[in-house]
Structures are given as structure tokens and as C-alpha cells.
Amino acid sequence: MNVPDDLSIGERIRLLRESRGMSREVLAGMCAHSVDWLKKIETGERDLRQHALIMKVAAALQLTDASVLTGSQGVGQAIALGRLHHPGLPAIWDAVMTRRLAPAPVPDTGDVAALQGRVDQTWRVWHSSSSNRTEVLALLPELIRSAEGAVRALDGDGRRAALVAASDAYRLTGQATAYIVPSELAWVVADRALAAAQDADQPAAIAAAAWNLGNILRETDYPDEALQVVTEAADLIRPHLESAPDDWHGIYGALQLHAAVTSARASREGDAWRYWDAGNRVAKSLPASYVHPSTVFGRANVDFHQVSVAVDLRTSRKALSIADDLDPDVMPSVERRARLWVEVARGHLQRGDRTAALHVMQLAVKIGAETVKYTPAARTAAAELWRDAPRALRPEAATLAEQIGLQAVS
Template sequence: MTVDGELLRARREHEGLSRAVLGGLVARSEDWVKKVERGERTVRSLAMIVRLARVLGCRDVAELTRAEVSVPIVDGGRVSHPGVAALRSAVHAPLFAAAGTPEDVGELAGRVRQAWDVWHRARDQRTAVATVLPGLIAAGHATVRAAEGAEKRRAAVILSETYALAQQYAAHIVEPELYWVIVDRARMAAEQADDPVALASAAWIMGNGLRVAGHTEEALRMVADAADTLRPQLEGGSDRLRGTFGSLCLHAAVTAAQDGRDGDAWRWHGEADRTAANLGAAYAHPWTMFGTGNVTVHAVTIGADLRTPGIAMQQLADTDPAAIPSLERRSRLFLDAAKAEHIRREKASALQYLRLAYETSPEAARYVPSGRALAADLARTATGALSYTARQLADDIGIAA
């Protein structure tokens, strides 16, 4: 699926937008728009196609692609969370004020690991970590300031991991400015730590932000470069290093899939699969959850993002959801299955999987835009007996059907 230049130009002119204005709205240049319209540049990224369609007021990406496959543009709406205000205050607190008390680095590391564990094991993960995140951020900064030498660098690693958790919490529910401050703080702490694995982990975090913003090329380059940095150290490397490498491979795989690069997507996924196998079935990265179970989740994601629903559902058939330790990741598995079935216009099955996603983790379904958009579209288009079920599910997720 690619953007049709003639359709893009016609739609842009219909909306009364100049190339410069349209480019600005999707964070691209006037020349970029010009080349797309003239067929000199191909846009395969579904995220960017959706972004263009939304900016231009399209109801479906087919209005820009001539594709037979329907991808409705339904904005489920961003919803916030009660804990955002406290997080915002913690992030914007004066860095040199006595807002936090220094802690033993080992004890602080244990508290951050526990918070990550809660994130993955709670059905309502945002609510579960919202009460501890502000304090962890304050304590993290205070501990870094008070520590010296190797302990200071270790504390900086812990602070970066704290901001990584804050990013997961903040995704889709805060204003972009706050989100990017959090992402940049994670990067800055990793640089202060002078730790190659921490820096690679920060690339994973930065890549998340770039991908969500539609900058798939930049996101892929960032995580691929980080993976290439770690690759020479894989043999004999620590589980932390290899788990981070595998996490970067999965990130690259999904990013490539969203950009329509099927060969690259499955190549990166294959490398992640081999890494997970070498780590063993019992291994799971403490915060990305990289491991054999997470590799299977991403196979379904890749199939759905490449708009090959048959492959996605085949991957799902080979997956044991109970083997996925993270409820947030398990919910994502069911959400991607719902998206795949929606592509095939199997609305009853899509509803079933979306209900499973919600029941596995209500907040994972409620706060993810694709989950809200899918619920809204099913509530709008389902007919007959399915209509009531779809409206009820949309209401549960928080969509006005």
C-alpha cells in the first residue's frame, strides 16, 4: 500500500492547503510533498499514510492509495489518566531543588525493578504505577546528584530505566511536549551513565517516540545503529546485553513492518528469535519483556502491520497466551489479532479478540489509540446482533458509540 501522488495532490488542493502547510502538518518538507505528488518518492509507512489521511480529512486511507483494502480513519480520541498531573509536576520539578532524598543505589534499583514488575503484572498498569513514579523520579535525581564515581554512573542507569517506565506510562495520554521531555531525560541519564547497554536501551526509548510520531525511517535507523553497536559483544555477553539487543531487533522488525518493508521486518524478527532461543525459554527482559513469548507476540504484530492478516492469524495459532508473562503484552497480542480480523472484515472475530484484549488488561485497550479507534469503528459499522455487542464493548473501553 502506497500513497497515490495524484490523489494526494487533489485532496490537498480540495482542502486548500499549500505543499508547505501540508508538509508542516506531518513534519515533512515542502519538497517531500512535491516529490510524493509527482511519484518521485514512495510512501509505504502506514503510520504516515494514516497521518496524511487524518490531516486531509479522509475517512479511509483508500482515498489516498486506491488500495482495495479498507483502513478507516477513526480517531478514538486521546484520553488522559488521573496520575498525569503528579507525573508532570515530578518531571518539571527544579532539578537542583531538594525534592527527593538520596537512596542506596541498590535499594533504588530494587524499587524500580519492582515498579516494572507491577507494570507488567497488573491489569490496570497505569493506575498501578502512577502512585510510585513521581517519587522514583525525585529519588532518582537526588541519588544521582549525591553519588560519586561508579555509583553515580550506576544511579544514572537506574534513573534512565525510571524514565523508560515513565515513557510507557505517558504514551498516548500526555501532551507531546511532556512525552518528549521524558524521552530526552532517559537519553540524558543513559549518556551520563556511560554504559553501552544503557545507551542502546535509550535508543529503544527514542525509537518508540519517533515511530509513534510517524518518523519510521528515523526510528529504524536509530534502533538498527544501536543493535549494530551491541552485535560484536553478543558472544559471551551478559543476559542484559543480549536481551537489549533482542529488544532492539523486535523494535526494528515492527518499525520496518509499519513502513511496509516485509523482508526487513521478518529478517529482524528472525534475528530476535535466534537471540531469544539462545537466552532460553525462562528469560524475559525486566522492562521490555524480550523473550520467546514476546517474540511470538511481535510476529502477530508484524503480520497485522504488513496487512497480511492470514500470516498474523497463523502466528497466533502457534502462540500460547499464557506463556506471555506481561498482561500488557498479552493484551497487545489480542488487539493485534483483532486488527488482523478487522482487515479480513471478520467483524465477529475482531470483536471477540478485542474483548479478550480488554478483559486481559482494560487499561492496555483503553489507552491505546488503535484499540479505541477499532472499538469506535466496530461500534459504528457492526450490524444485527453484533451491533449491541460492539456498542457495549465500545462503552467499556470508553468510547461514545
């Protein structure tokens, strides 16, 4: 249908929704938000500027281009099934959703130890490669099948070890498929990671799986449930910490940082900094060089999260001041370094400094191109730069948009 040029984005949503015979309840539900949230957008009481939410609404309205919502001055982007696409996803879908029913060959204990080693190595690829999503997605299908087979074939301690390996593999699957996976697969992966860890009866594995589930809950707009999951997991592992190895402390600290960011995004400033302080205390209790193998919790990650919390609380001056004192190279994770620069870019955008934001977004792409391409906050920042960059910088903003898959409207 033809949408008048003078309509606001909220008016466009209402017009398109009503033209399709959709109630507010239906559209709000498809976007995982409340009816009141949608009503305020449609009536102009609330702005809709987040790129990820614009894409979600556009997909729910079955649009083929986001510019139908944003108007002629907005950012256009082709919409494919409401989520980002990656060619490695079909093989993951097959490995997760098509479970083998035939009896598995019985591996020996050494095979299970080797399996855990392969899972650990794949986590290292996730954190060390600038094309981490592509490389890890290629390795995961066989890891998932091997772990599932070992769980079915073994019993006793061997089975428990296989369950931990399976939980770790599913946790990594959750990380690697974030923002590209259909919701049904995301929930299956999160549930299998947690179920395997609980079956193994290993507190650190349970806590790590809860951290992963919290990520999925938070990113699918269930912040209260995410906070409940990670705080309950912290309560579960806390009694074991006095005599536990460093990695148990590491996952406990990661849970605190997760709660800090979740609280910050809900504008709960006191809670956010209280949880960050708890994570900071954990980092101080560990060796200065310590880094958790999968969450990369450690001194550098605590400092990086301080920037994230400040940005999510919209205290950009504080965020940028903290970032000025950081040395990103002390973080061994390429993925996490790229995300730090995205957070710094968000801080600059909050202050209206688009030149600085563009510069650091270019750094983020140089460090971890796939991290930027498949992270909604990064795409939102790039879309804002594309839309509002100073005239002299528009060619660079357009190049950045092209690098991460935002398509210009001709």
C-alpha cells in the same frame, strides 16, 4: 460551519482547512506527515481510515467532534487537545518539567540499590496489572525525583548506578505516558533516558534507552529515524554480547524486534522478516524461560511479534495461522497479552471477519482494559467495529466502544 453530507472525508478536510486559512504545508506539518500525503487524501487518491490519524487531523483543525470529518455514518468522538487524557499526567508533568535546584541529601550506596529495586518493581507493575497505566503513573513522580536527587548528590560508581536507575525510570515514564503526553514532554523524557544512560557509560542502558526512543520516534511518524536509532544501538551493544549477561542479550533481541515491526509498517517485507529472524536467533540462544524485565523479550514475545509483523504487512492469513498455535498464557506481561489480542483482531478485520474481531477485542479488554483504552491500534479496531459491525452485534460493539472511551453521537 455546515459541512454538506455528500462530501468525502478528503473533501471535508480540504473545505475545513481552507475555511481556516490553513495551507496544506501547515496542516500536514501539524499531523507529522508530508504535503503529498495530505494532498492525496484531499483529492481522494488515498483513504483516511485509521482512527488515530482521523483524530490527529480533527485536532489540528480544532474540531470538537470527529464526526465532522467522518460524516453522519462515521464514528463520532469528542476531541480533547488532540490526545487522550489521563488524570495522572499533571503529576508526571510536574516531576519531569519542574526540576528541583536545591542540593539533594546525599544517599548511601544502599539507597541507590533500593532505588533501582523500586524502579524494577514498578516495571513489574507495568507488566502485571490490568490498570497498569494508572498504578504506574501514581508511582513515577516520586521515583523520578528520587533518581534525579541521587544523580545530583553522588559521584563515582554511586552516581553511575543512580544514572542507570534514572534512565530506567524515564524509560518507564515514556511507556506509561505514551499517547496521552504532549509531544514536548515525550521528547524530554526520551532524551533524559538516553542522556542518563550515556552519562553512566553502560551499553545495555544505552541500548534500552534507544529502544525507548525508537518507540517514540515510530509512534510520532518518524519510522526511518526510529530504525536508525535501534540499529545503531544494536551495533553498539553487539561487541559486548559474547561475555555479557542474559539481560544484555535480551535488550539486543528487543532492538531486533523493534526494527522488524518498524520495517513491517513501512511495507519492507524482506527487512521485517530479516530483523525478526535475528530476534528469533537471540531467543533461541537464551534459556527457554528467559524474559527481559522491562521489554519482556523472550520466546513468547518473539512469537507475539511474528503475529504483529504479519499483520502490519497485511498478510492476515499468515498472522492468524501463527496466532492459532500460540499459548498467550506463557507471556507473563498482561500488557503484552492484551496487545496480542488486538493484533489478532486487526488480522480478522483485514479479512473482513468482524464477528471474530469483536470477540478477541472483548478478550483484550478483559485482560488489559487500560492497554486497549490507550493504544491507538486498539481504538482504531474498536472504532471500525462500531462503524461496521453486523447489525446483531452492534450493541456489543457499542459496549466495547464505551468501555475504551469512544463516544457515540446522539
